[in-house]
Amino acid sequence: MKKMTINGIVAQVEDHWTVLEACRFYGIDVPTLCHHDGLSPGGICRLCVVEIGKGERTKLVTSCNYPVEAGLVVRTHSERVIRDRKMLVELLLARCPSSKTLQDLAAKLGVQRVRFKVKDEKCILCGLCVRMCDEQMGAKAIGFAGRGKERRVTPPFDIKSEVCRNCGACMYICPVCQLRCQGPEPPSVVCGACLNVEPVCLQDNDDVMCYLDSCGWCYKVKKGVEK
Amino acid sequence: MNRRKIKSLQDLENLRQEILVKRDPQKTRVSICAGTGCLALGARKVITSFKEELKKQGLEDTVEIRETGCPGFCEKGTIVVIYPEGIYYLQVQPGDVPEIVEKTLVEKKIAERLLYTDPVTNEKAIHEDEIPFYKNQMRLLIGDNIKIDPKNIEDYIALGGYSALAKVLSKMSPGEVIEEVKRANLRGRGGGGFPAGRKWETTRNAPGEPKYVIVNCDEGDPGAFMDRALMEGNPHSVIEGLIIGAYAIGSHEGFIYVREEYPLAVENTSIALEQAREYGLLGRDIMGSGFDFDVTIFRGAGAFVSGESSALMSSLEGKVGAPQPKYVHTSVKGLWNKPTNLNNVETWANVPLIINKGADWFTSIGTEGSKGAKIFSLVGKVNNTGLVEVPMGITLREIIYNIGGGVLANKKFKAVQTGGPSGGCIPESFIDTAVDFDELTKLGSMMGSGGMIVMDEDTCMVDVAKYFIDFLVDESCGRCVPCREGLERMSEILTDICEGRGTEGDIELLEELSEVMKDTSMCGLGRTAPNPVLTTIHYFREEYDAHIKEKKCPAHVCKALIEYYIDGEKCTGCLACLKACPEGAISGDKEKVHVITMEKCNRCGICYETCKFDAVIIK
Numbered sequence: 001m002k003k004m005t006i007n008g009i010v011a012q013v014e015d016h017w018t019v020l021e022a023c024r025f026y027g028i029d030v031p032t033l034c035h036h037d038g039l040s041p042g043g044i045c046r047l048c049v050v051e052i053g054k055g056e057r058t059k060l061v062t063s064c065n066y067p068v069e070a071g072l073v074v075r076t077h078s079e080r081v082i083r084d085r086k087m088l089v090e091l092l093l094a095r096c097p098s099s100k101t102l103q104d105l106a107a108k109l110g111v112q113r114v115r116f117k118v119k120d121e122k123c124i125l126c127g128l129c130v131r132m133c134d135e136q137m138g139a140k141a142i143g144f145a146g147r148g149k150e151r152r153v154t155p156p157f158d159i160k161s162e163v164c165r166n167c168g169a170c171m172y173i174c175p176v177c178q179l180r181c182q183g184p185e186p187p188s189v190v191c192g193a194c195l196n197v198e199p200v201c202l203q204d205n206d207d208v209m210c211y212l213d214s215c216g217w218c219y220k221v222k223k224g225v226e227k
Numbered sequence: 228m229n230r231r232k233i234k235s236l237q238d239l240e241n242l243r244q245e246i247l248v249k250r251d252p253q254k255t256r257v258s259i260c261a262g263t264g265c266l267a268l269g270a271r272k273v274i275t276s277f278k279e280e281l282k283k284q285g286l287e288d289t290v291e292i293r294e295t296g297c298p299g300f301c302e303k304g305t306i307v308v309i310y311p312e313g314i315y316y317l318q319v320q321p322g323d324v325p326e327i328v329e330k331t332l333v334e335k336k337i338a339e340r341l342l343y344t345d346p347v348t349n350e351k352a353i354h355e356d357e358i359p360f361y362k363n364q365m366r367l368l369i370g371d372n373i374k375i376d377p378k379n380i381e382d383y384i385a386l387g388g389y390s391a392l393a394k395v396l397s398k399m400s401p402g403e404v405i406e407e408v409k410r411a412n413l414r415g416r417g418g419g420g421f422p423a424g425r426k427w428e429t430t431r432n433a434p435g436e437p438k439y440v441i442v443n444c445d446e447g448d449p450g451a452f453m454d455r456a457l458m459e460g461n462p463h464s465v466i467e468g469l470i471i472g473a474y475a476i477g478s479h480e481g482f483i484y485v486r487e488e489y490p491l492a493v494e495n496t497s498i499a500l501e502q503a504r505e506y507g508l509l510g511r512d513i514m515g516s517g518f519d520f521d522v523t524i525f526r527g528a529g530a531f532v533s534g535e536s537s538a539l540m541s542s543l544e545g546k547v548g549a550p551q552p553k554y555v556h557t558s559v560k561g562l563w564n565k566p567t568n569l570n571n572v573e574t575w576a577n578v579p580l581i582i583n584k585g586a587d588w589f590t591s592i593g594t595e596g597s598k599g600a601k602i603f604s605l606v607g608k609v610n611n612t613g614l615v616e617v618p619m620g621i622t623l624r625e626i627i628y629n630i631g632g633g634v635l636a637n638k639k640f641k642a643v644q645t646g647g648p649s650g651g652c653i654p655e656s657f658i659d660t661a662v663d664f665d666e667l668t669k670l671g672s673m674m675g676s677g678g679m680i681v682m683d684e685d686t687c688m689v690d691v692a693k694y695f696i697d698f699l700v701d702e703s704c705g706r707c708v709p710c711r712e713g714l715e716r717m718s719e720i721l722t723d724i725c726e727g728r729g730t731e732g733d734i735e736l737l738e739e740l741s742e743v744m745k746d747t748s749m750c751g752l753g754r755t756a757p758n759p760v761l762t763t764i765h766y767f768r769e770e771y772d773a774h775i776k777e778k779k780c781p782a783h784v785c786k787a788l789i790e791y792y793i794d795g796e797k798c799t800g801c802l803a804c805l806k807a808c809p810e811g812a813i814s815g816d817k818e819k820v821h822v823i824t825m826e827k828c829n830r831c832g833i834c835y836e837t838c839k840f841d842a843v844i845i846k
C-alpha cells in the first residue's frame with residue numbers, strides 16, 4: 001500500500017494501481033474517453049489529465065497510465081485541468097460532432113461552443129477498437145495506419161482481414177459508431193440537450209450547493225472524514 | 228586485414244608513435260572535403276581531377292590526398308586545404324585543380340583567387356584562423372574534421388584518438404567516469420539539455436540486465452546537419468565516447484541510430500566500427516581490460532518524431548517509430564524494457580574531450596548552467612551559412628555578425644529562430660542574449676539540437692509561424708489528441724490570418740490552444756510545437772493585429788494581403804512588366820502609364836522584379 005493525496009484527501013492505494021484507479025476507488029470522477037477497464041491504457045485522448053505536484057512545480061499527467069507513487073499530490077479538478085479538458089473536448093467535438101459520447105462529455109464539462117471549423121469525421125482515433133480486437137478478441141484484425149492528419153484505423157492493406165471473425169467487438173466499444181447523437185446537425189455543433197444534469201450528491205446532502213462533478217466533498221461527509 | 232590488437236595504454240601510444248614516424252609532417256597533403264555538402268557541389272570531381280593532375284605531374288608519391296569530413300563552411304564548397312602550410316581554398320571547381328597543383332604544389336605559391344575574400348574589406352585570408360567565419364568559433368569537435376580521413380582510423384589515432392578510452396579502461400572506475408562527466412556538467416545536445424552524467428547514473432543504477440547505450444543520429448530538424456557532419460566526418464570520436472559511456476554504465480551492447488537519409492554517415496560509421504574491432508577497441512576484452520562491448524548500426528525511418536526517445540526505441544524494437552504512452556523513463560525501462568541510455572551524437576563526442584582534458588577544463592568554458600561548446604547550423608538571411616561551433620555564453624549577436632558576417636544584402640535584422648521547428652523566434656531586442664540552455668528557454672525558445680535561422684525585415688512572422696506549424700502537422704505522429712487536432716487547427720487559424728480571414732479572438736484562441744497542447748501532449752513534439760506561435764505572438768503581436776484588423780501584411784509576404792500597383796509618376800511605359808506578367812494583368816501602351824488589373828493579378832511579383840524604374844509598388 002502507498003499513501004498519496006487526491007484533492008486534499010489522504011488516500012491509501014494499492015502499489016500497482018494507476019492514478020485513475022486510485023481516483024475511481026475514492027469515487028472521484030475523472031473523465032476518460034480512450035480508456036476501458038478491460039484494455040491496456042491508450043494515453044490518447046488526454047482527457048484524464050490530472051495535475052500533480054505542489055506549488056510552482058506542478059505538471060499534468062494522464063491518470064490512466066500514471067502509476068501511483070507514495071507521497072504523490074494529485075488534483076483532479078484544478079482550474080488548469082478543467083481548462084485543458086474543455087479544450088480537448090472542443091477539439092474532438094469539432095472533428096466528430098455526431099458522437100453521443102462526446103456530446104455527453106461536452107455537456108458534463110460545460111463546453112458550450114466550438115471555435116473551430118466543424119468537420120464530420122466518423123472516428124476520433126481513440127484506438128479502443130484496435131486494442132479491443134487485439135487484447136480481448138486476440139485477432140489483431142485492425143490497426144492504425146498513416147501519420148498525423150492521415151492517421152486512420154484500418155485492416156492491414158485496407159482489405160478485410162482474414163482473421164476478423166465479425167464479432168462486432170470493435171463496434172460495441174466505439175464511442176462514435178454505436179452512439180450517434182441525434183441532436184445536432186452540423187454546423188450547430190453543440191447539442192446541449194443533455195445539459196440538464198442532476199447533481200448526484202443532492203440526494204445525500206440537502207444543503208449542498210454543488211452542481212459540479214465530484215469534488216470529493218460528499219465522500220468526506222459520507223465517510224465522516226470531515227464534518 | 229589482420230591487425231595487431233591494442234592491449235594497453237602503452238600499446239596505443241606505441242601505435243600512435245609508429246603512425247607519426249611513418250608520416251612525414253612536411254609531406255604535402257591535400258585535404259579535400261568529401262562531406263555530403265561538398266559532394267553535392269562536385270567534390271568527387273575535384274578529387275578525381277587532383278588524382279589525375281598529380282599523376283600527370285608525377286607527384287603521386289610526394290603528395291598525399293586526404294578525403295575528409297565536413298568543416299562546416301558548406302556554402303563555400305568544395306573546400307580544399309593544402310598542408311603543412313594550411314592554405315585554405317574555397318569554392319574549388321574541378322577546373323581550378325591544375326592551377327592549384329601547378330601554382331601551390333609545384334611552385335609553392337598561393338592561388339589568390341581561390342582564397343577567402345572579405346566582402347567588405349576585400350582582404351584575402353590564407354589560413355583557416357584568418358577567415359572570420361572560423362576565427363570567431365571554438366572548434367573543439369568539428370575542428371578536426373578537415374584533418375581526418377574518416378575512413379582511416381590511423382588519422383584519428385594520430386591526433387590522440389582513443390587515448391581517453393585507454394585512460395578510462397586502465398585508470399578509472401565506472402563510478403569515477405560518471406563523476407567526471409557529472410562534474411563537467413555536460414548537458415544533452417539533442418534537445419532537452421538533460422545532464423548526461425545524471426542520466427548515465429540512473430541507467431547504471433536501474434535494476435535489469437542487459438543495459439543498452441544508444442547514439443541518437445536521427446536529426447530530423449530541417450536544415451540541421453551538425454550530427455551528420457560529426458558522424459560522417461569523425462565517427463571515431465562518437466564511438467569512443469560511446470564506449471566510455473558503456474563502460475561507465477555497465478553496458479555491453481550499443482546502437483547507433485542513423486536516419487535513412489544519411490547513407491554516407493552509415494558508410495563511414497560502419498567502416499569505423501570495423502576498424503575499431505580490428506584494433507581491439509571494440510568487441511571482446513577491449514584493450515585487454517576484460518571489458519566487452521559492441522555496437523550495431525540501425526537505419527531509422529527518417530521521421531522527425533522518431534528522434535524522440537521512446538519512438539526511437541520502439542523503432543529499434545522493430546515497431547512503428549511512434550512515441551509511447553509511458554511514464555517510466557527510458558533510462559530505467561527503455562529498449563526491450565531494459566535500462567537504456569540515449570544520448571545525442573554531439574553529447575557522446577564531447578565525452579573523450581572531457582576525459583582527456585578534465586572536467587575543470589570543460590567547465591571553464593561557457594556559462595554557469597551551460598558548459599562547453601555547441602555546434603549550430605547557421606542558416607537563413609546571413610552572409611556566411613554553415614556549421615558553427617561556439618562556446619556557450621557567446622551572444623546571438625556575435626554569432627550572427629562576427630561569424631555569420633551579418634544580415635544578407637545589408638537588410639535589417641528581424642529575428643532569429645533557434646531550436647529547430649518547435650523552437651521560438653527571438654527578436655532584435657534580445658539579440659544580446661547569451662547562448663545558454665536556460666536563457667533561451669526563458670525567451671520562450673530553446674537550444675534544441677542547434678538550429679539557427681536568421682530572418683530579415685522581409686520576413687512575415689505570421690507566415691513563419693505557419694511554416695513551422697505546417698511542418699509539424701506533417702511530422703506529428705497523430706496519436707494523441709492535443710497534438711494531432713491542435714496542430715491542424717493552429718494551421719487552419721494561421722492560414723486564415725495569412726489569407727485575410729482572421730477574426731478578432733484568433734490570437735487568444737491560438738494562445739489558449741498552445742497552453743493546452745503544452746500541458747497535455749504525450750511527447751515533446753506536441754509539448755514544444757506551440758513555441759513558434761507563442762513567441763511570434765509575444766514579440767510580434769502588432770504584425771498579427773495588422774493581418775487580422777487591417778488585413779495588411781507589413782512585410783509584404785502574405786499574397787492575399789498585398790496589392791501591386793504602378794506609380795504613374797515613375798512609370799515610363801517601357802512595356803517590360805506588361806510583357807513579363809504571366810497573367811496578362813498589365814495593360815498599357817508604349818510610353819503610356821501602365822495599369823494592373825487587380826482581378827487578374829496573382830501576386831507573383833514578377834513585375835516588381837522586372838521594373839527598372841521602381842514604378843511597381845506593393846501596398
Ligand SMILES: Cc1cc2nc3c(=O)[nH]c(=O)nc-3n(C[C@H](O)[C@H](O)[C@H](O)COP(=O)(O)O)c2cc1C
Pocket residue numbers: 414415416417418419420421423443444445446447448531532533534535536537569570571572574575676750751752
Ligand atoms: C519530436 C522530437 C524529436 C527529437 N529528435 C531528436 C533528434 O533528431 N536527435 C536527438 O539527438 N534528439 C532528438 N530528440 C531528443 C531525444 O528525445 C532525446 O532527448 C535525446 O536524444 C537525448 O540525448 P541528449 O540528452 O544527449 O540530448 C527529439 C525529441 C523530440 C520530442
Ligand code: SF4
Pocket residue numbers: 122123124125126127128129130153170173174175176177
Ligand atoms: S473506430 Fe471508434 S473505437 Fe475505433 S478508433 Fe475510431 S472512434 Fe475509436
Ligand code: SF4
Pocket residue numbers: 532550702703704705706707708710711748749750751752753754
Ligand atoms: S505529441 Fe504529437 S508526436 Fe507526440 S505522441 Fe502526441 S501526436 Fe504523437
Ligand code: SF4
Pocket residue numbers: 791807808809810811812813823827828829830831832833834835
Ligand atoms: S504581380 Fe505578377 S500577376 Fe500581378 S501584375 Fe505583377 S506580374 Fe502580373
Ligand code: FES
Pocket residue numbers: 031032033034035042043044045046047048049062063064065
Ligand atoms: S483516458 Fe487517459 S488518455 Fe484517454
